[in-house]
Amino acid sequence: MEPPKALSACPYGSKRVVIELYSGSVYPDRCRSSQCPYCLPLNARRRCLAITYAGPQRMIRLSLLAGESDENPCATALTRVGLVRRNLKRMGLEPGEWSFTIEKNPKETGFHAHCLQRGTSIPQAVLQEACVRAGAGFPYINSIKRQGIWTSRYGLKGFGADGYGLKAFRPNGDAREALRINNGRMEHHSRGFFAIDGTVMRVREMEREALAAMNEYKRVAYIGASASSAASILADTRLRDRLTKEVNRRSVGKLRAMV
Numbered sequence: 001m002e003p004p005k006a007l008s009a010c011p012y013g014s015k016r017v018v019i020e021l022y023s024g025s026v027y028p029d030r031c032r033s034s035q036c037p038y039c040l041p042l043n044a045r046r047r048c049l050a051i052t053y054a055g056p057q058r059m060i061r062l063s064l065l066a067g068e069s070d071e072n073p074c075a076t077a078l079t080r081v082g083l084v085r086r087n088l089k090r091m092g093l094e095p096g097e098w099s100f101t102i103e104k105n106p107k108e109t110g111f112h113a114h115c116l117q118r119g120t121s122i123p124q125a126v127l128q129e130a131c132v133r134a135g136a137g138f139p140y141i142n143s144i145k146r147q148g149i150w151t152s153r154y155g156l157k158g159f160g161a162d163g164y165g166l167k168a169f170r171p172n173g174d175a176r177e178a179l180r181i182n183n184g185r186m187e188h189h190s191r192g193f194f195a196i197d198g199t200v201m202r203v204r205e206m207e208r209e210a211l212a213a214m215n216e217y218k219r220v221a222y223i224g225a226s227a228s229s230a231a232s233i234l235a236d237t238r239l240r241d242r243l244t245k246e247v248n249r250r251s252v253g254k255l256r257a258m259v
């Protein structure tokens with residue numbers, strides 16, 4: 001089988017571009033849908049950043065969450081994960097916040113999940129008992145010793161999101177399959193997983209915050225333009241300055257409206 005060719009642009013985006021006025025970077029417009037083969041790895045990369053930024057402390061592998069012949073493995077797995085969490089609470093332990101992705105076992109023997117956890121440490125024996133009672137398989141829990149990129153890579157490897165470079169599409173990844181297994185989602189998370197200093201964030205906000213943090217809060221000002229006008233806008237220093245000021249004024253206005 002021929003590996004799918006990497007797409008150089010989103011097939012559903014408009015012909016317009018997005019310009020970042022400070023750096024002069026130009027990006028093609030994209031549809032941002034996870035159903036799109038070009039946009040899915042980019043969305044997954046953003047989500048990876050958000051997961052990393054949420055500061056997970058442990059990795060949990062939950063096995064046997066659904067059987068091979070299950071018609072809706074995602075629904076079954078979500079129910080089982082819910083039961084594992086409930087069992088932990090009944091055993092007097094707070095499960096903490098979880099973000100997890102369901103994956104197919106390599107030998108086609110059912111489905112497991114990779115979970116990133118923040119909160120109280122869960123002893124292996126307690127987790128094991130909670131899984132047995134939920135009808136799940138043998139779990140593993142490990143603390144994350146090195147904070148950073150690779151933790152989210154672990155969670156979303158099925159989406160071709162490992163590495164933070166602009167490797168937009170990995171020919172060997174099975175991103176579409178991963179999305180299908182997870183019923184159209186890149187990951188599932190408990191309500192408080194995406195939070196900064198205890199304040200729960202919407203996942204999109206968290207992605208934006210994570211991206212800003214990764215870029216060390218460099219100033220950014222985005223505008224949309226037609227592809228043909230991008231070069232002339234960037235070459236015109238006065239126009240560029242004026243547009244930058246306008247964008248900044250607008251974001252200050254938005255901030256005022258929110259406060």
Ligand SMILES: [Zn+2]
Nearest residue numbers: 010031036039
């Ligand atoms: Zn797209």
